[in-house]
Amino acid sequence: METAPNFTDTGNGPASIPAAGDKGDNTMDADIRYPENTVGKPLVDDAKMRMRDVNVFYGDKQAIFDVSLDIGNNEVIALIGPSGCGKSTFLRSLNRMNDTIDICSVKGELTLDEQNIYDPKLDVVELRARVGMVFQKPNPFPKSIYDNVAYGPRLHGLASKRYELDEIVENSLRKAGLWDEVKDRLDQPGTGLSGGQQQRLCIARTISVSPEVVLMDEPCSALDPIATAKIEELIDELSSQYTIAIVTHSMQQAARVSHRTAYFHLGRLIEVNETNKVFTSPDHQLTEAYITGRFG
Amino acid sequence: MDRSHFGQHSSSQFNEEMESIRSHLMEMGGLVEKQVIDALQALLQADSQLADKVLETEDRVDDMEKLIDEECASVLALRQPAASDLRMVIAVTKCVSDLERIGDESAKIARMAVQLTEEGESPRGYVEVRHIGNHVRQMLRDALDAFARFDADKAVEVAAEDNEVDLEYRSAMRSLVTFMMEDPRSITRVLNIIWSLRALERIGDHSRNIAEQLIYLVKGKDVRHIPVAEIQEQVSGKS
Incomplete structure (x- = not known):
């Protein structure tokens, strides 16, 4: 480089070159503020679920602060953020899973098709049939594959005849992409399947009661890349019939499967935007810092 | 956004990779700028030795192009960059090909310089070459400078100069x-x-392209193929 001129050395004031890794005085968090309101587009016209000013407390401790968000019809929305940011808490308040925790209280307005889901008169079991959930760890019942899927329809009385039940089980397993792998051994225990198959069985169990919304709490975090790819493909197919909200720690997964992405930070909803926008040029610095691995 | 922005990842190795891409781009920019300056001088002063030097530098520029593209591909494959990191990698790969083309154009000028020393000088046109040459050289310098400082306003000026x-x-x-x-x-x-x-x-056009990539990197906005006034609006619209 002895002959080439260095243009940073001349002109109007040379720029100093900090070494790689030198953070300078520009440390994260010090100069980044929470937005007063969620930036981007948290609200949509065609909403399946509407949440307004949601606050969630565990005893005295507040976990969610004034979150307002719409989940659109047949939309896949990804909730991302560092551990402890409240994304799972928020997801669990969408079908009143938090009711099972005594000290947890949810304030604010949460509606499904304009119906208040925290209405004391509402049947929670029916709500959870309409808003199903898939958990992080595959948790099939210690029953046969058939009974795992048939459990919900039986409970809700969706089938009066055996052949109707058979049909629901087959359809659900087909939609979950598991039918061909298990059709010859429906009477064997669900716990005997591989992890990825178990998770698809749980998805089949969730959709067997024809939910309108499917909540997924890190559905792939215990799975290998092939099983993950199958679940992601499934999410894409299911989105034509269901509305899906997915919590994930894998940003690549959020980028791959979702239409919109919501970024949570310390209990606040920082930004909601089209997924493509979030991952190419997010509106808020905190989102940028998180998805580019600058903290967390 | 400033340069320290790309040194703030949790992974220090990622920081080093981004810094390496950046500094290699700057090094390539320096090489190419020197090529332009030498090619102009060779033409204006009928200096065929200097012209040969420009042609020799081409290989080094080509090697830099391949090196930087390889580094960018590896970051894409191994780090799955997003947001500003992704824009950095995309902008750099595009700038690298613009720089390489600028190198090619300089080599063309150097070949003309050799021909003019052999066939006898042109009776006209040197004033224009000097004038436009200086203008374009400054544009390239400013474009690279804007890139070094992540200075979107300066990049807008470069786009205006191209007109x-x-x-x-x-x-x-x-x-x-x-x-x-x-x-x-x-x-x-x-x-x-x-x-x-x-x-x-x-070369002026390629310098403008580099400036536009810098604006994309800093502002996240694609300002290619739009008038300068609109670029100005987009850049000052949101920081």
């Missing part, structure tokens, strides 16, 4: 065409000057 260069180029063409009509014996030699001017004008 000036285009005007100067057209006016130079008109006067040289007139001259060739008056003195057909000079056509071969004046044509060499015209090719050189054409190369300089292209």
Whole structure:
């Protein structure tokens, strides 16, 4: 480089070159503020679920602060953020899973098709049939594959005849992409399947009661890349019939499967935007810092 | 956004990779800028030795192009960059090909310089070459400088300068065409000057491309193929 001129050395004031890794005085968090309101587009016209000013407390401790968000019809929305940011808490308040925790209280307005889901008169079991959930760890019942899927329809009385039940089980397993792998051994225990198959069985169990919304709490975090790819493909197919909200720690997964992405930070909803926008040029610095691995 | 922005990842290795890409781009920019300066001087002073030097540098520039592209591909494959990191990698790969093309244009000018020393100097056009050459050289320097400082405002200025260069180029063409009509014996030699001017004008275009990539990197906005006034609006619209 002895002959080439260095243009940073001349002109109007040379720029100093900090070494790689030198953070300078520009440390994260010090100069980044929470937005007063969620930036981007948290609200949509065609909403399946509407949440307004949601606050969630565990005893005295507040976990969610004034979150307002719409989940659109047949939309896949990804909730991302560092551990402890409240994304799972928020997801669990969408079908009143938090009711099972005594000290947890949810304030604010949460509606499904304009119906208040925290209405004391509402049947929670029916709500959870309409808003199903898939958990992080595959948790099939210690029953046969058939009974795992048939459990919900039986409970809700969706089938009066055996052949109707058979049909629901087959359809659900087909939609979950598991039918061909298990059709010859429906009477064997669900716990005997591989992890990825178990998770698809749980998805089949969730959709067997024809939910309108499917909540997924890190559905792939215990799975290998092939099983993950199958679940992601499934999410894409299911989105034509269901509305899906997915919590994930894998940003690549959020980028791959979702239409919109919501970024949570310390209990606040920082930004909601089209997924493509979030991952190419997010509106808020905190989102940028998180998805580019600058903290967390 | 400033340069320390890319040194703030949790992974220090990622920081080093981004810094390496950045510094290699700056090094390549320096090489190419030197090529442009030398090619101009070789042409204006009929210095065929200097022209040979420009041609020799081409290999180094090509190697840099391959090196930086490889680094960018590896970051894409191994780090799955997002947001500003992703824009950095995309912007750099595009700038690298613009720089390589600028190197090619400089080599063209250097070859014209060699021909003019062999065939005898052109009777006209050196004033225009000097003028447009200096203009374009400054544009390239400013574009690279804007990149070094992540200075979007400076990049807008570069885009505006490109319009000036285009005007100067057209006016130079008109006067040289007139001259060739008056003195057909000079056509071969004046044509060499015209090719050189054409190369300089292209260097201006590539410098503008680099400036536009910088704006994409800093502002996240694609400002290609839009008028300068609109670029200005987009850049000042949101920081």
